[in-house]
Amino acid sequence: MSESKEKSCGCGGCGCGSAPAAASKSEQRRGFMFKVGAGLLGVGGLLTALPIVSYLIGPATKRFSNIWVNLGATSSFPAGQTRFATFLNPIRQPTDGDSAKTACWVRCIEAGQFQVFAINCAHLGCPVRWFEQSKLFMCPCHGGVYYQDGSRAAGPPPRGLFEYAWKVEGDALLIDAGRLPGLEESV
Amino acid sequence: MNSRLLLASLITWLSGCERPGGPHAVQPVAHDSLAWTQSAFNTNCRGCHSQGAEGAALPLMNANYWAVATDAVVIEAIAHGQGRSMPAYLADEGGPFTSAQIVSLVQGMRSLWGAKDGATGGESVAISPRVIAGDAGAGAAVFSQACAGCHGPQGSAGSVIDPLYLRLISNQGLWSATVYGRSELGMPAWNQAMPNRPTGLTAQEVADVVGWISAQRPKQQRVSDAP
Amino acid sequence: MNFLKGSLAWIEERTGAMAFVAPLMFHHVPRNAKWWYVFGSATLMFFTIQIVTGVCLATVYAPSAAQAWQSLNYIDTEVPMGWMLRALHGWSSNAMVVMMAIHMLQVFLHASYKYPRELNWITGVFLLLTTLALAFTGQVMRWDQDAYWGLGIGAAIADRIPVFGDQARALLLGGPIIGGETLNRFFALHVFVLPGAAIALVGLHMVLIIKNGISEMPKPGAVVVPSTYRKEFEERMHKDGVPFVPDAAQRDMVFCGVCLIGLVALAAFYGPFGPGGIPDPTLINTNPRPDYPFMWLFGAVSLLPPASETAIMLIAPAIVVLVLVAVPFLSNSGERAPSKRPAMVLLALVTVTAIAALTWEGTTSPWSPVMDGWSSLPTPSEFTKGRTPLEMQGAVVFQFAQCRNCHSLDGRGGKRGPALDDIATRLSYDQLVRQVQQGGGNMPAYGKNLDSAQTAAVVGFLSTLHPFNEPDAMTPGAQLPLPSGAATIR
Numbered sequence: 001m002s003e004s005k006e007k008s009c010g011c012g013g014c015g016c017g018s019a020p021a022a023a024s025k026s027e028q029r030r031g032f033m034f035k036v037g038a039g040l041l042g043v044g045g046l047l048t049a050l051p052i053v054s055y056l057i058g059p060a061t062k063r064f065s066n067i068w069v070n071l072g073a074t075s076s077f078p079a080g081q082t083r084f085a086t087f088l089n090p091i092r093q094p095t096d097g098d099s100a101k102t103a104c105w106v107r108c109i110e111a112g113q114f115q116v117f118a119i120n121c122a123h124l125g126c127p128v129r130w131f132e133q134s135k136l137f138m139c140p141c142h143g144g145v146y147y148q149d150g151s152r153a154a155g156p157p158p159r160g161l162f163e164y165a166w167k168v169e170g171d172a173l174l175i176d177a178g179r180l181p182g183l184e185e186s187v
Numbered sequence: 188m189n190s191r192l193l194l195a196s197l198i199t200w201l202s203g204c205e206r207p208g209g210p211h212a213v214q215p216v217a218h219d220s221l222a223w224t225q226s227a228f229n230t231n232c233r234g235c236h237s238q239g240a241e242g243a244a245l246p247l248m249n250a251n252y253w254a255v256a257t258d259a260v261v262i263e264a265i266a267h268g269q270g271r272s273m274p275a276y277l278a279d280e281g282g283p284f285t286s287a288q289i290v291s292l293v294q295g296m297r298s299l300w301g302a303k304d305g306a307t308g309g310e311s312v313a314i315s316p317r318v319i320a321g322d323a324g325a326g327a328a329v330f331s332q333a334c335a336g337c338h339g340p341q342g343s344a345g346s347v348i349d350p351l352y353l354r355l356i357s358n359q360g361l362w363s364a365t366v367y368g369r370s371e372l373g374m375p376a377w378n379q380a381m382p383n384r385p386t387g388l389t390a391q392e393v394a395d396v397v398g399w400i401s402a403q404r405p406k407q408q409r410v411s412d413a414p
Numbered sequence: 415m416n417f418l419k420g421s422l423a424w425i426e427e428r429t430g431a432m433a434f435v436a437p438l439m440f441h442h443v444p445r446n447a448k449w450w451y452v453f454g455s456a457t458l459m460f461f462t463i464q465i466v467t468g469v470c471l472a473t474v475y476a477p478s479a480a481q482a483w484q485s486l487n488y489i490d491t492e493v494p495m496g497w498m499l500r501a502l503h504g505w506s507s508n509a510m511v512v513m514m515a516i517h518m519l520q521v522f523l524h525a526s527y528k529y530p531r532e533l534n535w536i537t538g539v540f541l542l543l544t545t546l547a548l549a550f551t552g553q554v555m556r557w558d559q560d561a562y563w564g565l566g567i568g569a570a571i572a573d574r575i576p577v578f579g580d581q582a583r584a585l586l587l588g589g590p591i592i593g594g595e596t597l598n599r600f601f602a603l604h605v606f607v608l609p610g611a612a613i614a615l616v617g618l619h620m621v622l623i624i625k626n627g628i629s630e631m632p633k634p635g636a637v638v639v640p641s642t643y644r645k646e647f648e649e650r651m652h653k654d655g656v657p658f659v660p661d662a663a664q665r666d667m668v669f670c671g672v673c674l675i676g677l678v679a680l681a682a683f684y685g686p687f688g689p690g691g692i693p694d695p696t697l698i699n700t701n702p703r704p705d706y707p708f709m710w711l712f713g714a715v716s717l718l719p720p721a722s723e724t725a726i727m728l729i730a731p732a733i734v735v736l737v738l739v740a741v742p743f744l745s746n747s748g749e750r751a752p753s754k755r756p757a758m759v760l761l762a763l764v765t766v767t768a769i770a771a772l773t774w775e776g777t778t779s780p781w782s783p784v785m786d787g788w789s790s791l792p793t794p795s796e797f798t799k800g801r802t803p804l805e806m807q808g809a810v811v812f813q814f815a816q817c818r819n820c821h822s823l824d825g826r827g828g829k830r831g832p833a834l835d836d837i838a839t840r841l842s843y844d845q846l847v848r849q850v851q852q853g854g855g856n857m858p859a860y861g862k863n864l865d866s867a868q869t870a871a872v873v874g875f876l877s878t879l880h881p882f883n884e885p886d887a888m889t890p891g892a893q894l895p896l897p898s899g900a901a902t903i904r
Binding site: 057059060061062064084086089091092093094095096097098099100101102103119120123124125126127128129131133134135136138139140141142143145147153154155156157158178179180182183 | 479480582584699715781860
């Protein structure tokens, strides 16, 4: 843009009589070229941007479904008690390292009846700890407290602990796990 | 010369040790070291079992305790819990320790606080009342003679036959309280002087008196004894 | 000598480097611009240290969730001076945040953001945001337990965004869990995107400083009038100003030198930050804490009323940024002297005090239970003496039921609930029973978890907690305090 201005300025200064007509013709051509150039760059840019943007927002658009994970024999969860259990996250990739390990609290209400709680406090996700003596879960971050059935007892959590769906197959306790528990999928 | 020395010391200081910062490898503390015992005890036990008048339950940082208690008794109490207020610490029962760690812990505590001559406990009185059968009838006499002055219904130190108290304490707990006492709080150990008993009690008398106190539990509880 | 001159001229002829740099070096700055003006330079110096040490660390650090923690330990223990590089990077990061905060405070107090320096201020605000983002992503690079659970907190906040919460969280974490992609995502931000943005913003900030000049020390009565300011300022600089080099630069050099030596001393003495425990989320005996620049946020989040928490967490940051950006537009002319702007000085004071107080709260975090308080803090001996067997059992129950995690005795224990050293002077036996059984006031109800004997014992113990000569609290309507083990429970 500025280039063409300079040029026309220069021509005006030189004062040649026949020049303006020729200049306007080449200017027209140049204007057309500029538009074509802008258009081609725009299309090319869009075509390049499409995969880049899709790549970047991929984590938000890709759907991950939970998978049933075996937590071990039901006999390792005695009735009336709440026990710590760990599993390897079924949604994991080779570079996850230790962070693919996941923990949960398994409460066996009575034989065959379970509640499986996510380790993450419903307030801001810190790992809650079970205290068998007072039958409470406590969070070390902001002091969220939950009763043994996972319901909120005190502190800032807006709701009870997140729960995994569970089922018993044969002798094994399975939970539906994978995604970091969050507000979307739980009641 | 001086500046070279200064530089040398600066370099040593920068590259080396003796500072809060600096390079140090992360080394896990082996669970059979006394440092591990001390820290495991401080984190998991000291809240109730301390020393002197501190702590509400039996002081374990105390040579008298280790002179009487055998390793087997302590290991069992730690692993599976005791009475209603001592939780099980074995991992299989929801606690933090493996059985090997519990054994190291007990051995470590004995070398930290036990008699330096290496006595391993096990005087006859250490055998729990589950082994020496107590005679409640004989115990009644011992109680009224040696204990009731402080611990009877009108006693100054508070009744030990308060039904609420008896609901909370196991026979083992009663036995431990009788044997070890809390001398800093005015309660003599079994072999120390008591009212009317300048030489304390015999092992059998301990069992008898525990048997009698246990017999004072409200009827509906006796079946389950101490849960 | 001639040869040197000749080569310099040769280079100058081809690059114009001196012609470009000379005006930058010798531009006139106000004569009275003294020690107040050194903090921006110190911030820039620390940023330079960050770039140099950061590039060095990137030559060894393994940006992979499976290996990052191990590679940090390798840098600390095996790489020559590796620990020192990490220490410099960590301490310089904190120093940069501190210097930037002081710089910003000075600019605010002196109202240097007024015409024509509005954009200096706004680029500064974005530099602040970029720096804080660098600090947060840097904490993630440490890939220890604090980093892992810090990301968990970030994820939980993102999850609360209405409608798009799940997507926002996935974008933040790079997937459905905190894992390999999360670290790499933050690595890309920390070493490419954010430093690039910071360098661009620093450049812009510099260009604006050259274009608009450094503001003078504020004088009461010397008001900024946009229509005449620039002309008058340039005249004053021309007449009364001093060249940046050496008159102002020498002070910058002295201050930066002192800062640099201080930085090396801190780094050498205190060493690097972390890494803390291995980032294994199944190791839950952890007490996650953010780094210092975010401690005040951690404190603020803890003190928010739960009902409005989500709204505040999501909206407040946007409002703060908006207000900061709006500052030069809300008042871009008039008085600059702090003495003529008492409301602004008060605002700055309140903000600084609030951040300091929240940082203190965050550091002590009285709202956090002491997770091993029950099993590690013994009943002090003044509370065991002269107690009945039942009361002693109550003291055991007090420990056993984790009361100590939230309540202190003799100053030791949780601070979440009130200290109980003299609770018996405040609550009667019956009130204590009710409080233990039904909870309330942010205490869980223990009614289902303690049986009547345990409740009687613990309340019996609590009823003994009062100074020697102070009486128990009386049950309203009752003539005398009830004896311990009273009939109410049986």
